[in-house]
Amino acid sequence: MLAWLIFFSLPYLLHPTNEKYDRDRMDEKQAWAMYVYFTYLVMVVFFYLNAWVFIPKLVYKKKIVDYILYIVGIFIFMCTMRYTFEKIFLKPHQMDIKPAILFTFFTFSFVLSASTAFQMIVDKMKLERRSSARENELLKTELSLLRSQVSPHFMFNVLNNMVSLARKKSDVLEPSLIKLSSLMRYMLYEADEDKVPLQKETEYLQSYIDLQQQRFGKNVTIQVSLETGDTCYEIEPMLLIPFVENAFKHGTGMITDAMIDIRLYTRDDKLFFSVRNRFNKDSSEIKDKTSGIGLTNVKRRLNLLYGDNYVLHIDKKDDWFIVSLQLNLH
Structure with missing residues (x-):
């Protein structure tokens, strides 16, 4: 919960200011709020998609090329979403693409790293618990197996x-x-x-x-x-x-x-x-x-x-x- 709270605060703390258009206008503020909430949703979906689908089905199965293609595709989707938003909802202005890409890359990398670390830690804990339970069970059944045969x-x-x-x-x-x-x-x-x-x-x-x-x-x-x-x-x-x-x-x-x-x-x-x-x-x-x-x-x-x-x-x-x-x- 603390990690999600910090993540949700990042757009407000780190969003670059752009003086080439008036953000004080109410419609632009509402548009930015809508964009931020939609970005939250996309990032949360990406977090669990990477943790529950991409890591188990691609990384653990050594399908690294497929994994990279999926990640790059999602990143391109995020950049395209930012570009489309500014084109449609903000008044015409000279777009500075570099800060937008850098900010999207930073946020995307943060979620990707957190998701990967989260799933690997969870899987490692499950593996350790299962290994410990398996060892205990095998010790308990060893004598029974010998008696059985x-x-x-x-x-x-x-x-x-x-x-x-x-x-x-x-x-x-x-x-x-x-x-x-x-x-x-x-x-x-x-x-x-x-x-x-x-x-x-x-x-x-x-x-x-x-x-x-x-x-x-x-x-x-x-x-x-x-x-x-x-x-x-x-x-x-x-x-x-x-x-x-x-x-x-x-x-x-x-x-x-x-x-x-x-x-x-x-x-x-x-x-x-x-x-x-x-x-x-x-x-x-x-x-x-x-x-x-x-x-x-x-x-x-x-x-x-x-x-x-x-x-x-x-x-x-x-x-x-x-x-x-x-x-x-x-």
């Missing part, structure tokens, strides 16, 4: 299945051990990175799903389609697994015709991911309380990591629990 029921069942395969001397034992080793290695080492290739994330999902398929056998119908495409996209590690784990957690057990459907594909720099599972709303079965980080925490993590660059829908329909996620990868 090393849940006792999952690990014990996988290991018991492998013991059974070893006794039968099954050829499936070796690839199962490789999948479990790959899953553990990714979880304990590669998941420490800020981002990982989407291909690695889907390989981790596939290993997890394969081990669950081996665990449940024919008791659960599992349909999987993971298409990452040829583009080298990156994603935060272990971002998708909670949805898959949740499907196995609530979509198995005392459920008739248990089925889990998992789909992933990319189109136009966007990731489309969906998980569907049948559930029994009347079941009172107590699930493993140590597994899973909860969809509420997943939503919070998505908000911190992606802000407005994701869409998440969670719905229950006709005994189906449906999760649909869309991420902007760039």
Whole structure:
């Protein structure tokens, strides 16, 4: 408010006097007042247009040439507006263009600098708050993520299945051990990175799903389609697994015709991911309380990591629990 008050005072404090025409005439005073108020409005619009549109959409996206063209265009508009005003509303006089341009340039530069500084400071504060909240959230969920992926029921069942395969001397034992080793290695080492290739994330999902398929056998119908495409996209590690784990957690057990459907594909720099599972709303079965980080925490993590660059829908329909996620990868 103080900054706007100072700015609004500038035309009265710094406006150059022009003795070549009589400003004491009432009609010219009214004309100048109208011009000043209109200039206020234009400058206020320019302030927020630069802060909310030009800076985020042009400067931050490295479109510097476009940004300069817009700024120069607005400055020319301001000079033209001043020239047109003097031509129409003031009595004929010898116009001194230089002071008018200098005054317009000074006012324009002041608003441009203030607007740019204002938006950059606001964005920096938002980034710092978001970074701090993200760090706190990641620390809170780290243990839950580890518990989620090393849940006792999952690990014990996988290991018991492998013991059974070893006794039968099954050829499936070796690839199962490789999948479990790959899953553990990714979880304990590669998941420490800020981002990982989407291909690695889907390989981790596939290993997890394969081990669950081996665990449940024919008791659960599992349909999987993971298409990452040829583009080298990156994603935060272990971002998708909670949805898959949740499907196995609530979509198995005392459920008739248990089925889990998992789909992933990319189109136009966007990731489309969906998980569907049948559930029994009347079941009172107590699930493993140590597994899973909860969809509420997943939503919070998505908000911190992606802000407005994701869409998440969670719905229950006709005994189906449906999760649909869309991420902007760039």
